[in-house]
Amino acid sequence: MVDVFIMGKRYTVPETLTILDSMEYAGYQMTRGCGCRAGFCGACATVYRMAGGYELLVGLACQTKVEDGMYLAQIPFFPGRKAQFDLEEIKPSVAHFAQLYPEVYRCLGCSSCNKVCPQDIDVMQYIAYIQRGDFEKAADLSFDCLMCGLCVSRCPANIVHYNAALTARRLYSRYIANPDRFLAERAQAIENGELDAEIDKLVKADKDKLQELYNNREIEK
Amino acid sequence: MVYTPQLTELMKKVEETRSSRVGVDFPRMTQEERRDVLEKFHPDYNLEGFREIKVGVNKGARMPIEMADVFEAYSRIRDLEFDLKADPHYDVDVLVIGGGGAGASAALEAHSTGAVVLVATKLRFGDANTMMAQGGIQAADKPNDTPATHFLDVMGGGRLENVPELARALVMDAPLVIKWLEDMGTMFDKKDDGTMITGHGGGTSRKRMHTARDYTGAEIMRTLRDEVLNKGINVVEFSPAVEIILDEQGRAAGAVLYNLETEQYEIARAKTVIIATGGSGRLHYRGFPTSNHHGATADGLVLGYRAGAKTIYADSIQYHPTGGAYPPQLLGLLVTEKTRGLGATPLNINGEQFVYHLETRDVESSAILRECEERGLGVPLPTGIEAVWLDSPLIEIIHGEGTIERQLPAMLRQFQRFDVDIRKEPMLIFPTLHYQNGGLLIDDDAHSTVENLYAAGEAAGGIHGTNRLMGNSLLDIIVFGRRAGRNAAAKSREIAVPDGLNLEHLDSYHQELDNTGAGDGRISPMVLPHYTHR
Numbered sequence: 001m002v003d004v005f006i007m008g009k010r011y012t013v014p015e016t017l018t019i020l021d022s023m024e025y026a027g028y029q030m031t032r033g034c035g036c037r038a039g040f041c042g043a044c045a046t047v048y049r050m051a052g053g054y055e056l057l058v059g060l061a062c063q064t065k066v067e068d069g070m071y072l073a074q075i076p077f078f079p080g081r082k083a084q085f086d087l088e089e090i091k092p093s094v095a096h097f098a099q100l101y102p103e104v105y106r107c108l109g110c111s112s113c114n115k116v117c118p119q120d121i122d123v124m125q126y127i128a129y130i131q132r133g134d135f136e137k138a139a140d141l142s143f144d145c146l147m148c149g150l151c152v153s154r155c156p157a158n159i160v161h162y163n164a165a166l167t168a169r170r171l172y173s174r175y176i177a178n179p180d181r182f183l184a185e186r187a188q189a190i191e192n193g194e195l196d197a198e199i200d201k202l203v204k205a206d207k208d209k210l211q212e213l214y215n216n217r218e219i220e221k
Numbered sequence: 222m223v224y225t226p227q228l229t230e231l232m233k234k235v236e237e238t239r240s241s242r243v244g245v246d247f248p249r250m251t252q253e254e255r256r257d258v259l260e261k262f263h264p265d266y267n268l269e270g271f272r273e274i275k276v277g278v279n280k281g282a283r284m285p286i287e288m289a290d291v292f293e294a295y296s297r298i299r300d301l302e303f304d305l306k307a308d309p310h311y312d313v314d315v316l317v318i319g320g321g322g323a324g325a326s327a328a329l330e331a332h333s334t335g336a337v338v339l340v341a342t343k344l345r346f347g348d349a350n351t352m353m354a355q356g357g358i359q360a361a362d363k364p365n366d367t368p369a370t371h372f373l374d375v376m377g378g379g380r381l382e383n384v385p386e387l388a389r390a391l392v393m394d395a396p397l398v399i400k401w402l403e404d405m406g407t408m409f410d411k412k413d414d415g416t417m418i419t420g421h422g423g424g425t426s427r428k429r430m431h432t433a434r435d436y437t438g439a440e441i442m443r444t445l446r447d448e449v450l451n452k453g454i455n456v457v458e459f460s461p462a463v464e465i466i467l468d469e470q471g472r473a474a475g476a477v478l479y480n481l482e483t484e485q486y487e488i489a490r491a492k493t494v495i496i497a498t499g500g501s502g503r504l505h506y507r508g509f510p511t512s513n514h515h516g517a518t519a520d521g522l523v524l525g526y527r528a529g530a531k532t533i534y535a536d537s538i539q540y541h542p543t544g545g546a547y548p549p550q551l552l553g554l555l556v557t558e559k560t561r562g563l564g565a566t567p568l569n570i571n572g573e574q575f576v577y578h579l580e581t582r583d584v585e586s587s588a589i590l591r592e593c594e595e596r597g598l599g600v601p602l603p604t605g606i607e608a609v610w611l612d613s614p615l616i617e618i619i620h621g622e623g624t625i626e627r628q629l630p631a632m633l634r635q636f637q638r639f640d641v642d643i644r645k646e647p648m649l650i651f652p653t654l655h656y657q658n659g660g661l662l663i664d665d666d667a668h669s670t671v672e673n674l675y676a677a678g679e680a681a682g683g684i685h686g687t688n689r690l691m692g693n694s695l696l697d698i699i700v701f702g703r704r705a706g707r708n709a710a711a712k713s714r715e716i717a718v719p720d721g722l723n724l725e726h727l728d729s730y731h732q733e734l735d736n737t738g739a740g741d742g743r744i745s746p747m748v749l750p751h752y753t754h755r
Contacts, residue, residue, distance in 0.1 A: 021752075029749055030749070036348065039631070040436070172406075182362060202385075220427045
């Protein structure tokens, strides 16, 4: 068992828990600050301090082991700005991006974002890629972002990194990556009704027939 | 290295047998073997876990006990009075309940036809199982594949119990959905020429699993969410619906929302309503850990059922074969099926494989339960439970060093956080409660059995029969989310603003509970799970 302080009160909890589990163990019913509970959604970004330490530490509550002497607090969410845009009206260019997120060009290069990212993403580097209009590299490097907002909480230039990165990925995927050509053909064929006959035969088939077809279907290596 | 000395010792057996297992395929089960292991070990076949419910339109239907408990329960607003004649807080064409992938798709589609849409969601917009789906999304969009081939896989995987028209809609819309997402700027894994990179999943006969690394669901969800916000659609968070409101003719006409912060109730009036509230893993059927997100508490099923919507296959639950078992912080965490897709195999305490690694999920899970329960060859854990190994280092041998980092970055990171390096050390896994195969019965317009009430996503049932294949859920939520949105919007254009709003269906439901004694003082929907130490 370890002792932790949640919102200033002391609780004794098993050391096998995460920060999130420890709060529930202590009796909290989670509303804010809890989402997928598996490190994918970014809802549980949290801030804490160790006993005797002065540094404010951060992490995902569902992905951080509880330790003796932790002082825990909860962050409901960060009200970061999202630029509204019509993807069909913008292009992957510095000029367009600067209108949506002008603050990305004010990065001070302090690396505070990198220090807090629970995914260990090189946030400052993808911001640099965005600045120079390299959306492909920005998309690749930022891909694992959970949009938890911890980077935003520390940025002295008030950049909303996660929203800028999402826009960069959408621009890359829409305009720079090539479209799948056969996919477009297939979609068209379906809309033209060209594939209806083949499937309607199966929809009408009885169970024995389907079972036989299923059992003997060819499986791609 | 977080494994105890005992586990480290057992791990040596896995290492000893590894080289002899490379390139050797364990035989697939025959149909008889599959049926046998399911009947003996799948929790769906263990009658102790079920009871017949005594109230509502599916009276007499079999449900898991934990689900029956929330169905046979009184409304949270039983003792409250609402003035449903007053101006409502929200007055819209289409009310979408739920902010996951199905809800977001429905909202976008309804909005695109000019309908006024409100999305009401219990947690944050995007806090949903969609966000956690890692493995992929199926669609027959290769020259060697057709929707008919996909259909056969869906039906066979679902034990032929699927509603064929729903399975047809699923596979025929699939390439359209991938195209829709591609046009929206979703970052799928592609070759340089734009061709989608696709692979196998359990039960697929063609390589049609599209991925976005192992963040497929997250990538789809954040793109859909971004687009909903771009369109300026009204989304109200932390406001779960707790009851459906009907009009004087008994048609769906809105919902009672509950503001989790102010603890006040608000009325949303709508011409049509879409239930897109997802699944129910947090009910922890049979005490299983779950891979589901915090809000998966079956709310939409309960309030739809009280309003008269029929369910289908409510007794069919999917246990994902590979849930995290150790270290304890990872209990229940989904280990993506892509891990097996890349070649990792399950092994017993002796380091021996005991089942083909890509059987359908129901069979794979049952085989793991058999290995632990009947054969006694599970790996005992310090936490008092058993598990089997999943030999992830095999992936690096088969596909080369660096594969795990490239293809499974989320898995690698999640185990690393708790000091397990899955490139070098095998994982410890056990089946986890993953998916509700059934749900509210819909037709291929995503319409439920109550007029003007639609359902989409995990809350809907019939599409997957009694066993869903990997990659068909991300597909399902978007196919039926879009269908629900499109049809609910079209219907809203045909009808007037609903009149005579009421909650009288609750009175008759409560009467049934009183008469049968089935309610036992319980209140539902659950809204939020409550974990505390007892």
